[in-house]
Amino acid sequence: MAEHTLQSIAFPTLDDAQVSEFERCTNATKKLYRDGQTLISMGDRDFKFYIVKSGEVEIVDHSGDKPKTVVVHGKGQFTGDVSHLTGRSSIVSAVARGDCEVDEVSRDALRGALNQCPVLSDIILQAFIARRQLLRESPDFIGLRVIGSRYSTDTFRVRDFLAKNRALFKWIDVETDPEVDQLLKHFGMTEADTPVVALGDGDLLLLRNPSNRQLADAIGIHQPVEEAVYDLVVVGAGPAGLAAAVYAASEGLRTVLLESIAPGGQAGSSMRIENYLGFPTGVTGAELAERAILQANKFGARLSVPTQAVHLGWEKAYAVTRLEAGETVTTKCLLIATGADYRRLDVEGCELFEGKGVYYAATLAEGKMCRGAQVVLVGGGNSAGQAAAFLAQHASKVFLLIRGDDLYKNMSSYLVHRIEQTSNIELLTNTTIRRMSGDGHLGSVEIVNQKTGQDRTVETPAVFSFIGAVPRTDWLPPEIERDARGFIRTGADVAQSPHWTSRRHPFLLETSRPGVFAAGDVRSGSIKRVASAVGEGSMVVQFVHEFLKEM
Ligand SMILES: Cc1cc2nc3c(=O)[nH]c(=O)nc-3n(C[C@H](O)[C@H](O)[C@H](O)COP(=O)(O)OP(=O)(O)OC[C@H]3O[C@@H](n4cnc5c(N)ncnc54)[C@H](O)[C@@H]3O)c2cc1C
Numbered sequence: 001m002a003e004h005t006l007q008s009i010a011f012p013t014l015d016d017a018q019v020s021e022f023e024r025c026t027n028a029t030k031k032l033y034r035d036g037q038t039l040i041s042m043g044d045r046d047f048k049f050y051i052v053k054s055g056e057v058e059i060v061d062h063s064g065d066k067p068k069t070v071v072v073h074g075k076g077q078f079t080g081d082v083s084h085l086t087g088r089s090s091i092v093s094a095v096a097r098g099d100c101e102v103d104e105v106s107r108d109a110l111r112g113a114l115n116q117c118p119v120l121s122d123i124i125l126q127a128f129i130a131r132r133q134l135l136r137e138s139p140d141f142i143g144l145r146v147i148g149s150r151y152s153t154d155t156f157r158v159r160d161f162l163a164k165n166r167a168l169f170k171w172i173d174v175e176t177d178p179e180v181d182q183l184l185k186h187f188g189m190t191e192a193d194t195p196v197v198a199l200g201d202g203d204l205l206l207l208r209n210p211s212n213r214q215l216a217d218a219i220g221i222h223q224p225v226e227e228a229v230y231d232l233v234v235v236g237a238g239p240a241g242l243a244a245a246v247y248a249a250s251e252g253l254r255t256v257l258l259e260s261i262a263p264g265g266q267a268g269s270s271m272r273i274e275n276y277l278g279f280p281t282g283v284t285g286a287e288l289a290e291r292a293i294l295q296a297n298k299f300g301a302r303l304s305v306p307t308q309a310v311h312l313g314w315e316k317a318y319a320v321t322r323l324e325a326g327e328t329v330t331t332k333c334l335l336i337a338t339g340a341d342y343r344r345l346d347v348e349g350c351e352l353f354e355g356k357g358v359y360y361a362a363t364l365a366e367g368k369m370c371r372g373a374q375v376v377l378v379g380g381g382n383s384a385g386q387a388a389a390f391l392a393q394h395a396s397k398v399f400l401l402i403r404g405d406d407l408y409k410n411m412s413s414y415l416v417h418r419i420e421q422t423s424n425i426e427l428l429t430n431t432t433i434r435r436m437s438g439d440g441h442l443g444s445v446e447i448v449n450q451k452t453g454q455d456r457t458v459e460t461p462a463v464f465s466f467i468g469a470v471p472r473t474d475w476l477p478p479e480i481e482r483d484a485r486g487f488i489r490t491g492a493d494v495a496q497s498p499h500w501t502s503r504r505h506p507f508l509l510e511t512s513r514p515g516v517f518a519a520g521d522v523r524s525g526s527i528k529r530v531a532s533a534v535g536e537g538s539m540v541v542q543f544v545h546e547f548l549k550e551m
Helices: 003-010 016-026 107-116 118-137 153-164 180-186 212-219 239-250 265-269 285-298 364-369 382-391 413-421 530-550
Strands: 029-033 038-040 049-061 068-073 093-105 144-148 169-173 196-199 205-208 229-235 255-258 302-304 309-315 318-323 328-336 340-342 374-378 397-401 425-428 431-439 441-449 455-459 463-465 469-471 516-518
Touching: 003 118, 016 049, 016 093, 016 107, 016 118, 029 049, 038 049, 093 107, 107 118, 107 285, 118 285, 144 153, 144 180, 153 169, 153 212, 153 364, 169 180, 205 212, 229 239, 229 318, 229 530, 239 255, 239 265, 239 285, 239 328, 239 530, 255 328, 265 285, 285 302, 328 530, 364 382, 374 382, 374 431, 374 455, 382 397, 382 413, 382 463, 397 431, 516 530
Parallel strands: 144 169, 229 255, 229 328, 255 302, 328 516, 374 397, 374 463, 397 425
Antiparallel strands: 029 093, 038 093, 049 068, 049 093, 144 196, 196 205, 309 318, 318 328, 340 469, 431 441, 441 455
16 A cells, blocks of 8 residues: 555544544543643553544654654544554553643443444544554564574564564564664673563563563553353454454354464464455455454454463353463353464474474564575475465575475465466475484474485575474363364264263254354364355354353
8 A cells, every 4th residue: 555545544634523423422531631741651551542622642652762753643633553452552652742632532432432433433443553554664663672582492482472463573683683782781681681572761661581471461462351251252363263253242242262372373374365255465364363353352352362271171051261371261152263283393303493493384573584595395285385485585495395296286276386486496396304403593404305215405594394284172171072183073073972962953063062162274174274264253153142042
């Protein structure tokens, strides 16, 4: 989108009639702020939304070395961004410039208005999305700073967690960045403390090698679950779980979505989904997930990240899910949408290099790390094809290894054509990795042609694995029946199950336990695609309504 169009979408001016309509929808409170008074501070949680009635409000970025003006809002303009819906902390401050009068609205009232006033909702939501995009693309906006080495597993984990959760941050590589010593000194840290995560001067946030949960708490990603009985608990926020949350919350069901790493699931790690209906020019998985999260939040679904479900049991008629941190969540219906993971490569030395040269996703974070280097990618499906095409834009060369001899067998032909036309991708058929070696970080791999026995060593800092998905079902009890590969059986497949206790026939997506459903990649026999996961997640909600009628 042209820069000026994006600017005008990001910073629209409401006319008097629109402001009056907004006031009617929200019962806004009128407030006066004196010149220099702060309306929102960077790091505030649950901050208010403001429409400027007179005077000006300056939006200031404090994340860099000096405060910078992002924009100045005048009459009819409004503050805020997607954090109002996601519940995260504010990433900027808002300060009155001159005396000003504003309409002040709480987060809940804003959400109500977004659901009740469709025209205003469009303007405000589009502005929020465009503001995030502008900040994300701005070379001046820093956000969080992550200081750590490209060879450190924890630095990779922190960057991966922040990137997957769409947090704005700048990575400062201890190995190459000239600012490092000065910055670490400034924060009172040494290289031994890395990865260090800081915001601004470090006064608002300064963490040494935080766990994902500590990081999520510090930047306001984590929303605790409530002690209530939910209508629907969804485990897993990939396309299936997100779709279910959007439909369930929009249809008035009390819904919570539990996600162990970041919303988006496997789709979130795709740099270009070209076959999802309605996106002729393709869409990144991250963008699709970001929009779905906003949609689910808009309708009032609660999203709890990073929250891993570790056990499922029952108390009377309710399903009780235990979480990693020990709390439990009780619900009338449960949806298992935990998807699948790529299988570990069965290669000598592989575990040693996970996060330090062996990766299971190819996003911008990994792309940056292998700039100019040659990389090895294993797998012959669509995800491998997409990753190869994406990595070829960053790496000097991509070796694509497949066990068989025909790439067309498991990959869509549009991707095979793209690979054939990309000069820096070399396809190696009948080939596997025999050994990985390196000193602390992956340095080289030994590959072998299984047909000819010929082997060679490839110097590389990165191997990407996109082979055989394994369902994430190891946390489930025997009452949830699975097939020989661990995928969850549903519908007609569980009608004769000894665990099936109801007199009626199981619904299409219902598991062997009445009221517990499965959708998406984790379901036995499902089609492993974004569209089918979204479709199944949406369908489940109808069965949930049917089940609740029976209770
Ligand atoms: C790189 C790549 C590219 C792809 N490209 C395409 C494409 O172009 N077109 C297409 O149609 N499909 C594509 N796919 C396939 C598509 O992404 C998947 O079919 C789809 O994401 C499945 O959605 P899902 O919601 O069922 O599961 P997933 O996407 O696997 O999501 C499951 C979620 O559950 C979470 N989770 C797991 N266990 C727990 C637990 N115990 N507690 C809490 N949370 C948990 C996970 O962290 C994850 O976020 C691609 C896949 C990959 C990896």
